[in-house]
Each structure stands twice: as C-alpha cells, then as structure tokens.
Amino acid sequence: MPPMLEATDLSVRFGSTVAVDGVSLTLPDGPSGLGLIGESGSGKSTVGRALLRLVRPTGGSVRFDGEDVLAMRQLRPYRQAVQVVLQDTEGALSPRMRIGAAIAEVLRTHRLVPRAAERDRVVELLTDVGLAAEHAERYPHQLSGGQRQRVAIARALAVRPRVLILDEPTSALDVTVQARVLDLFERLREEHRLAYLLISHDLAVVERLCERTAVMYRGRIVEEGPTEQVLHDPRNDYTRTLRDAVPRLPEAAG
Ligand SMILES: Nc1ncnc2c1ncn2[C@@H]1O[C@H](COP(=O)(O)OP(=O)(O)OP(=O)(O)O)[C@@H](O)[C@H]1O
Numbered sequence: 079m080p081p082m083l084e085a086t087d088l089s090v091r092f093g094s095t096v097a098v099d100g101v102s103l104t105l106p107d108g109p110s111g112l113g114l115i116g117e118s119g120s121g122k123s124t125v126g127r128a129l130l131r132l133v134r135p136t137g138g139s140v141r142f143d144g145e146d147v148l149a150m151r152q153l154r155p156y157r158q159a160v161q162v163v164l165q166d167t168e169g170a171l172s173p174r175m176r177i178g179a180a181i182a183e184v185l186r187t188h189r190l191v192p193r194a195a196e197r198d199r200v201v202e203l204l205t206d207v208g209l210a211a212e213h214a215e216r217y218p219h220q221l222s223g224g225q226r227q228r229v230a231i232a233r234a235l236a237v238r239p240r241v242l243i244l245d246e247p248t249s250a251l252d253v254t255v256q257a258r259v260l261d262l263f264e265r266l267r268e269e270h271r272l273a274y275l276l277i278s279h280d281l282a283v284v285e286r287l288c289e290r291t292a293v294m295y296r297g298r299i300v301e302e303g304p305t306e307q308v309l310h311d312p313r314n315d316y317t318r319t320l321r322d323a324v325p326r327l328p329e330a331a332g
Contacts, residue, residue, distance in 0.1 A: 080144035082107050088138035090124050097124040099297035108273035113284035116294030122277045126243045161239040163230050165246040170230050171218040177229050178214030184236040203232040224255035245277045263287055281324050293317045
C-alpha cells in the first residue's frame with residue numbers, strides 16, 4: 079500500500095526565489111500528525127499550498143493513495159479529502175453570511191446532503207466543534223476569535239476529509255482559547271481519524287498533535303523524525319537554535 083499522501087523532491091520557485099527546494103514528506107493514514115516547523119520564510123506554507131495544489135510546483139511529485147495529484151483533472155475528490163484550516167479566521171468567513179449558511183454552502187458545493195437534511199448536518203457539525211445550534215443564526219462578528227476558528231474547522235470537516243493541513247491554526251488566539259482549540263484538534267484527530275500536517279511556530283502545539291516533526295530551513299528539510307527526538311534531542315544545529323529560541327516548551331517553562 080502506498081502512503082496516503084506523499085510529496086517527493088518537491089520544489090517551488092517564485093521568480094528567482096526558491097521557496098521550496100527538494101522537499102520529501104509522507105503523511106500516513108490518520109489518526110496521525112506531522113509537524114512542519116522552521117523560521118519565517120523557510121517555505122512551510124508554500125509546501126502546504128503545493129500539497130493543496132494552490133501553487134504549481136516547479137519540480138517533484140505529490141501522490142495521494144498512489145495517484146499523481148499534479149496530473150489530476152477532476153480535483154473535487156482530492157479537494158474533499160485534503161482540507162485546510164488557516165490562521166486568519168476573520169478573512170475566511172464572509173461577514174454578511176450567517177454561520178449556518180456558511181457551513182451549508184460547503185455542503186452544497188460538494189453536494190454532500192439533500193437540502194432537507196442540511197439543517198441537521200449543520201447542527202451536527204457545530205456540535206462536533208463545541209458550538210451550539212443557536213450559533214447557526216449568528217454572523218461572524220458576533221462570535222469570538224476562538225468560535226470563528228471552530229466554524230472554520232466545522233467547514234473543513236463538512237466534507238469528511240482525511241487530511242487537514244493546519245497552518246498556524248491557533249496563532250491568532252489568546253492562550254486560554256488556544257488551549258481549548260487544541261483540545262478540540264486532539265479529539266477530532268482521533269474521532270475522525272484525521273492526518274494532520276501542522277505548520278506552526280509553537281513547538282508545544284506540534285508536540286501535542288504530532289508524532290513526527292520535520293524542520294525546514296531555507297526551503298529544505300534539514301531534520302525529520304519522532305517529535306520527541308527532534309525537539310528534545312535534535313541532531314541538527316539549526317533545529318537546536320530554533321528550539322532554544324522558543325520559550326514555551328514545557329521543559330523550558332518548568
Ligand atoms: N506568492 C508568492 N510570490 C512570491 N514569493 C513568495 C510567494 N509565497 C511565498 N513566497 C516566498 O517564498 C518563501 C517561503 O515563504 P513561505 O510563506 O512558504 O514561508 P513560511 O515558512 O511559511 O513563513 P511564515 O512562517 O512566515 O509563514 C519566502 O521567501 C516568501 O517570500
């Protein structure tokens with residue numbers, strides 16, 4: 079069996095900038111988590127965007143269940159299987175659309191449930207992410223940042239994905255809210271058997287959600303291994319520098 083999602087020797091250039099330079103990574107079936115860490119500009123988000131086919135790689139391949147993603151003509155099944163949750167929750171939701179309608183829109187686009195069952199499915203999704211039926215009637219500005227992020231997660235889950243690409247999914251939230259959204263990600267990972275590719279500056283978040291971690295530096299992966307080993311006993315000098323620059327690892331805090 080091929081791995082679920084596999085990038086091999088992936089490269090992305092923007093003009094003369096080499097954003098991603100020969101990256102290979104593998105996401106096994108969920109529940110699983112691969113963390114992608116590295117300083118700003120190292121190419122992490124571009125890897126995520128390339129996997130989502132939002133930017134065209136200049137080299138390498140992406141395979142999903144063994145199928146060549148870059149050659150796919152019919153993208154809808156892949157777009158359903160591989161969803162994304164970003165940091166920017168305000169930008170993700172239309173300010174004039176009620177939350178229920180915003181979730182129903184996804185169900186309709188992907189023709190997932192008959193109209194008559196839409197409302198029930200919306201409530202089910204809201205409940206799944208820790209919101210209530212009444213939130214369906216609200217507009218985005220009537221929710222907190224943490225609640226808006228839960229709506230973004232509900233929209234991603236609406237299509238029953240197998241992979242979630244999480245790009246700094248808790249960075250815009252304050253610390254207590256972050257902790258609760260993190261609990262949610264932890265639960266959903268198991269319940270929906272999701273594979274996470276988690277892009278984050280917050281190593282504590284990576285440690286919680288990911289068994290494996292890859293470290294990017296200037297477009298390349300310089301180290302990859304079990305999260306515990308990469309964060310606590312790094313083999314690479316750059317990883318050590320990165321880890322020591324972050325004050326929030328439990329070991330540093332304790
Ligand atoms: N659409 C684009 N056009 C031109 N250059 C880009 C584009 N997107 C990214 N880049 C460049 O590619 C490099 C990698 O950017 P990327 O956003 O992937 O890094 P990152 O590691 O995710 O950074 P951050 O942690 O700040 O989000 C950077 O030099 C960036 O300026």
